[in-house]
Amino acid sequence: MGNPYFSPNNSEQLRVLRATEPEAVLRVSNLNVSAGDHHILKNINLEIPKNRITVLLGPSGCGKTTLLKCMNKLTDLYRELKVTGNIYIDNDDILNTTASIPDIRQKMGLLSQRPYPLPVSIYKNVAYGLKLKGVRDKKLIAFNVEKHLREVGLWEEVKNRLNSPASSLSIGQQQRLCLARGLAVKPGIILADEPTSALDPTSSKIIEDLFRDMKKHYTIILVTHVLRQAIRLADHVIFMHDGEIIEQGPPEELFENARTDKLRAYLIDGN
Amino acid sequence: MQLRRQIIDKLNGFWMITTLVTILVLPLVICIGLYIKAAPIFEQHSFLELVFTSKWEPSRGIFGFWPFIAGSLYVTLLSFLFTAPVCLLAALYLTQFAPRTLIRIMHPVIDVLAGLPSVIYGVWGILVIVPFVSALSVPLTGSPSSGYSVLAGGIVLAVMVIPYTLNMLIEVFNTVPNGLKEASLSLGATMWESVKHVVIRGNYPGIISAYGLGIAKAFGETIAVMMVVGNVVKASGNPFNAAYPLPALIANNYGEMLSIPMYDSALMFAAFLLLIIILVINLFFRLLIHKTKRL
Numbered sequence: 001m002g003n004p005y006f007s008p009n010n011s012e013q014l015r016v017l018r019a020t021e022p023e024a025v026l027r028v029s030n031l032n033v034s035a036g037d038h039h040i041l042k043n044i045n046l047e048i049p050k051n052r053i054t055v056l057l058g059p060s061g062c063g064k065t066t067l068l069k070c071m072n073k074l075t076d077l078y079r080e081l082k083v084t085g086n087i088y089i090d091n092d093d094i095l096n097t098t099a100s101i102p103d104i105r106q107k108m109g110l111l112s113q114r115p116y117p118l119p120v121s122i123y124k125n126v127a128y129g130l131k132l133k134g135v136r137d138k139k140l141i142a143f144n145v146e147k148h149l150r151e152v153g154l155w156e157e158v159k160n161r162l163n164s165p166a167s168s169l170s171i172g173q174q175q176r177l178c179l180a181r182g183l184a185v186k187p188g189i190i191l192a193d194e195p196t197s198a199l200d201p202t203s204s205k206i207i208e209d210l211f212r213d214m215k216k217h218y219t220i221i222l223v224t225h226v227l228r229q230a231i232r233l234a235d236h237v238i239f240m241h242d243g244e245i246i247e248q249g250p251p252e253e254l255f256e257n258a259r260t261d262k263l264r265a266y267l268i269d270g271n
Numbered sequence: 272m273q274l275r276r277q278i279i280d281k282l283n284g285f286w287m288i289t290t291l292v293t294i295l296v297l298p299l300v301i302c303i304g305l306y307i308k309a310a311p312i313f314e315q316h317s318f319l320e321l322v323f324t325s326k327w328e329p330s331r332g333i334f335g336f337w338p339f340i341a342g343s344l345y346v347t348l349l350s351f352l353f354t355a356p357v358c359l360l361a362a363l364y365l366t367q368f369a370p371r372t373l374i375r376i377m378h379p380v381i382d383v384l385a386g387l388p389s390v391i392y393g394v395w396g397i398l399v400i401v402p403f404v405s406a407l408s409v410p411l412t413g414s415p416s417s418g419y420s421v422l423a424g425g426i427v428l429a430v431m432v433i434p435y436t437l438n439m440l441i442e443v444f445n446t447v448p449n450g451l452k453e454a455s456l457s458l459g460a461t462m463w464e465s466v467k468h469v470v471i472r473g474n475y476p477g478i479i480s481a482y483g484l485g486i487a488k489a490f491g492e493t494i495a496v497m498m499v500v501g502n503v504v505k506a507s508g509n510p511f512n513a514a515y516p517l518p519a520l521i522a523n524n525y526g527e528m529l530s531i532p533m534y535d536s537a538l539m540f541a542a543f544l545l546l547i548i549i550l551v552i553n554l555f556f557r558l559l560i561h562k563t564k565r566l
Contacts, residue, residue: 119473
């Protein structure tokens with residue numbers, strides 16, 4: 001059951017939200033995902049504000065990752081999933097569009113729970129997306145590789161071993177490399193699926209600091225079940241439970257004045 | 272109680288080490304045994320003379336193994352040329368593109384094919400492939416062929432090796448984490464680009480290993496090849512001509528004509544040679560795997 005105060009079906013609520021919130025870059029409307037009889041996402045409606053960190057918060061198995069994968073159509077890989085509804089990016093409904101799926105995906109960088117560097121060198125990992133975009137100028141590629149490795153604070157650590165296998169990096173460095181690789185294709189949105197769950201506290205802090213800096217230029221959607229991380233980073237929180245959005249809004253409002261028992265229970269357990 | 276557990280622990284350790292040592296020592300024992308049995312022929316002919324001469328007249332004590340080596344290599348090469356693309360594409364399709372139900376159907380089919388006795392492949396080769404090759408020879412080469420040829424051997428061998436190589440490639444490609452493919456797709460790659468750059472590129476060692484084992488199996492395969500390859504002692508570049516692979520030489524002649532002096536040693540040398548060539552093939556593929564792992 002969705003929160004009646006924050007239900008997007010409530011037009012007055014939406015009007016107020018739109019007046020106070022920044023422009024929405026991504027809008028989900030009546031999204032449902034099911035696998036056979038199992039209803040994974042139930043009538044999801046939400047808006048993602050531009051240049052903010054939106055945290056998808058909720059217990060494991062509540063559908064956060066599935067929702068994230070719907071946003072860049074990675075759900076297409078899983079034949080058993082049935083996806084209905086609308087996801088608007090740049091006023092284009094990506095679930096019902098004839099546009100090229102690779103082009104849609106390049107609008108969003110993906111950072112997974114654990115880093116997945118491609119089985120090539122550090123340099124080629126960052127260059128990969130550029131080459132897919134058709135960039136052939138070696139100088140331009142080299143410029144962008146350096147730029148994005150600097151952006152994630154990795155350049156000084158790897159500048160002398162750019163041709164080493166990406167797998168030779170530490171797991172924290174690999175995650176930053178994956179972020180640089182994603183940024184190289186110039187996405188407007190970063191989809192981060194529990195990106196610090198496999199990292200040590202120091203590496204996690206580096207990623208969190210990067211997100212804070214990056215939100216000037218990117219819209220970040222962060223999936224986490226760690227309440228403290230949500231408190232540290234979120235500009236906008238969407239709390240999910242059992243495939244539904246229970247509450248959404250500014251963090252101070254949600255965390256201090258939870259309106260539902262489910263969120264209250266989650267906050268108590270999380271603290 | 273404590274003593275009993277310690278004894279069981281020691282015993283288990285002992286038998287595990289014993290079996291391991293046996294497995295490791297076995298190829299060495301076979302190799303030494305074959306060498307000792309082949310040794311008399313080295314008193315009359317040098318190793319290089321035996322390997323690189325083509326004249327085969329056992330009754331006159333002339334043993335040139337080149338036609339047999341060339342026949343084995345040629346049939347194996349042809350089978351590899353047929354097997355490699357088929358297995359790679361089939362394994363990629365089954366693991367990356369096909370619905371899971373297809374894999375569930377295909378697995379038992381592949382296992383059945385792998386388990387068929389080689390004589391069945393041989394009979395099928397005589398009934399289907401040999402006439403097919405014979406029918407092809409005039410339009411393609413201008414001269415007739417009985418169909419018992421290197422090409423027939425290569426095709427039959429390829430069909431035999433496909434289930435082994437395919438099974439291994441499926442296992443290799445199944446190890447690719449979904450996250451890696453998703454990472455590539457999310458950067459804007461198409462499914463094929465992701466397969467090419469992530470699934471194939473990331474699994475060079477596994478692919479090479481699967482091909483290496485397939486080739487080693489093909490090189491040593493005897494019955495089915497012997498039934499369709501023609502068994503004529505002549506090294507020829509024409510795939511429509513007959514050949515005589517090393518395993519067929521041993522299988523056809525061992526136990527017969529041993530009254531001919533040195534013939535026993537010559538056949539033992541053929542077996543020794545077979546072992547050495549398979550060892551060299553394996554070492555070559557090990558080297559390739561090592562090199563690709565460093566990339």
